[in-house]
Amino acid sequence: MGKITGFMEFDRKVEGYAPVEERIKNYKEFTEPLKESELKNQGARCMDCGIPFCHSGCPLGNLIPDFNDAVYQGKWQKAAKILHSTNNFPEFTGRLCPAPCEEACVLGINEDPVSIENIEKNIVETAFKNGWIQPEPPSKRTGKKVAVIGSGPAGLATAQQLNRAGHEVTVFERDEKIGGLLRYGIPDFKMEKNVIDRRLKVMKKEGIEFKTGVHVGVDVTATELKQDFDAIVLCGGATVRRGLPIPGSDLKGVVQAMDFLPQNNRKVDGIPYKGEELTAKGKKVIVIGGGDTGSDCIGTSIRHGAASVTNFEIMPMGTTERPEGQPWPFWPMRLRTSSSHKEGAERVFSISTKHFNGDKDGNLKSLVTVQVEWVTTPGQRPILKEVAGSEKEWDCDLALLALGFTGSETTIADQLGLEMDPRTNIKASVANYKTNVPGVFVAGDQRRGQSLIVWAISEGRQAAHHVDAYLMGQSYLPLKGEGDLPRV
Numbered sequence: 001m002g003k004i005t006g007f008m009e010f011d012r013k014v015e016g017y018a019p020v021e022e023r024i025k026n027y028k029e030f031t032e033p034l035k036e037s038e039l040k041n042q043g044a045r046c047m048d049c050g051i052p053f054c055h056s057g058c059p060l061g062n063l064i065p066d067f068n069d070a071v072y073q074g075k076w077q078k079a080a081k082i083l084h085s086t087n088n089f090p091e092f093t094g095r096l097c098p099a100p101c102e103e104a105c106v107l108g109i110n111e112d113p114v115s116i117e118n119i120e121k122n123i124v125e126t127a128f129k130n131g132w133i134q135p136e137p138p139s140k141r142t143g144k145k146v147a148v149i150g151s152g153p154a155g156l157a158t159a160q161q162l163n164r165a166g167h168e169v170t171v172f173e174r175d176e177k178i179g180g181l182l183r184y185g186i187p188d189f190k191m192e193k194n195v196i197d198r199r200l201k202v203m204k205k206e207g208i209e210f211k212t213g214v215h216v217g218v219d220v221t222a223t224e225l226k227q228d229f230d231a232i233v234l235c236g237g238a239t240v241r242r243g244l245p246i247p248g249s250d251l252k253g254v255v256q257a258m259d260f261l262p263q264n265n266r267k268v269d270g271i272p273y274k275g276e277e278l279t280a281k282g283k284k285v286i287v288i289g290g291g292d293t294g295s296d297c298i299g300t301s302i303r304h305g306a307a308s309v310t311n312f313e314i315m316p317m318g319t320t321e322r323p324e325g326q327p328w329p330f331w332p333m334r335l336r337t338s339s340s341h342k343e344g345a346e347r348v349f350s351i352s353t354k355h356f357n358g359d360k361d362g363n364l365k366s367l368v369t370v371q372v373e374w375v376t377t378p379g380q381r382p383i384l385k386e387v388a389g390s391e392k393e394w395d396c397d398l399a400l401l402a403l404g405f406t407g408s409e410t411t412i413a414d415q416l417g418l419e420m421d422p423r424t425n426i427k428a429s430v431a432n433y434k435t436n437v438p439g440v441f442v443a444g445d446q447r448r449g450q451s452l453i454v455w456a457i458s459e460g461r462q463a464a465h466h467v468d469a470y471l472m473g474q475s476y477l478p479l480k481g482e483g484d485l486p487r488v
């Protein structure tokens with residue numbers, strides 16, 4: 001375990017950020033790493049409690065007390081080995097995970113939890129710096145061919161696991177570069193894209209083939225792929241965006257976040273983009289939607305040089321403390337303030353947009369809102385009610401819609417005859433990730449709906465186990481922990 005008295009001796013410490021006025025001048029990551037001695041002290045805070053609830057808090061089942069202890073002892077290579085035994089890409093989660101493990105940390109009951117995510121990031125960065133992350137090609141090939149469609153975290157995790165099991169894996173991606181939302185959704189200031197490229201280099205050396213610019217269902221039908229491969233794993237994400245069907249939503253200046261953010265990431269990367277330039281420069285920006293995507297729109301608009309940035313959230317403002325009814329170790333729905341929120345956005349809660357107003361040329365000029373409240377009746381779902389007389393008009397020349405996604409595209413599902421679930425995701429059970437068509441599996445956001453990177457990696461790993469078992473009759477690829485999922 002960490003140091004027996006560590007949790008009493010050391011306070012929680014996490015990475016700091018560069019000052020706002022500096023970091024908004026560019027799109028680079030701006031965290032200020034902890035010193036090695038500080039990281040060891042953070043590892044020492046882990047109590048190695050009898051039942052480490054952080055294990056179940058982490059969707060990957062990361063062996064957190066074990067790598068915390070290794071870090072405390074300065075055994076970084078050992079820590080990297082432990083970490084990679086459950087997580088293919090800790091450099092993504094160490095930067096971007098909301099860290100449900102920390103909400104489940106036992107120390108968090110009455111103290112600040114262990115800074116698990118920062119420790120994770122530093123383990124993997126130390127491992128890359130020291131050349132410990134090397135290609136791990138399989139010692140022999142099985143002769144089975146697997147197509148993975150989509151190269152987000154789910155596709156990448158699936159591909160790496162199946163390649164390690166000896167199968168020939170080809171990843172098909174319709175975008176020009178690999179990474180899914182890691183590449184084209186999440187801005188560089190949260191994760192610079194060389195972090196993806198560094199890992200891809202290793203994966204290519206392991207023998208995984210990547211085909212970019214191939215839109216499956218369009219450039220090649222899923223039925224053709226089915227004939228050419230022994231198994232297909234769909235990892236295409238939940239890409240259908242939620243719209244805001246209110247009057248004026250077709251005005252010039254009402255823009256989907258997932259048009260705005262990918263274009264900016266392409267610009268930062270020097271990749272040509274299609275369509276008109278979308279810029280927030282000098283504009284009064286209103287970001288509608290208070291989640292991760294909304295937060296990324298705020299940071300990007302501020303870096304563009306927006307005149308002002310306001311963020312609307314339909315839910316009431318949360319408390320900073322755990323709400324009653326969401327006790328430890330569960331994930332609490334509380335107020336979360338991102339680094340982008342701190343860069344100069346005004347946040348407005350319990351607000352709903354009624355309509356957009358434009359000028360005679362069809363340009364967005366303002367929008368009208370009402371305050372809302374959620375009325376709860378015992379035993380029933382909360383109902384949204386408008387507050388009478390609360391209408392307000394806001395000047396606005398760029399409204400960014402960050403309202404989430406409604407599910408998976410259906411082209412491939414139609415071609416293969418796949419069943420969808422009631423939430424428009426491709427239907428497959430978490431017990432085996434199999435669709436209704438033999439040999440076709442699905443993982444990540446395309447199965448579970450809009451979610452998190454850590455879940456995408458977790459589903460990719462789990463699906464890989466079941467694909468391997470389907471192809472070989474049994475699988476030695478690890479499943480998450482032991483217990484609730486049946487072994488094949």
Ligand SMILES: Cc1cc2nc3c(=O)[nH]c(=O)nc-3n(C[C@H](O)[C@H](O)[C@H](O)COP(=O)(O)OP(=O)(O)OC[C@H]3O[C@@H](n4cnc5c(N)ncnc54)[C@H](O)[C@@H]3O)c2cc1C
Binds near residue numbers: 175
């Ligand atoms: C703006 C934004 C910010 C986010 N920030 C965070 C965050 O900070 N932390 C976090 O944990 N999560 C975050 N998320 C959520 C996270 O990015 C997703 O949950 C995760 O990327 C899902 O992984 P995936 O592999 O299932 O799908 P995706 O990452 O969506 O990848 C799917 C890939 O499949 C490709 N594809 C789809 N259909 C086809 C086809 N027919 N042929 C070929 N290719 C195809 C797509 O082009 C895409 O590259 C964010 C999401 C967004 C939109």
Ligand code: SF4
Binds near residue numbers: 060097098100102454
């Ligand atoms: S992947 Fe996320 S939940 Fe798991 S240990 Fe890392 S930060 Fe925690």
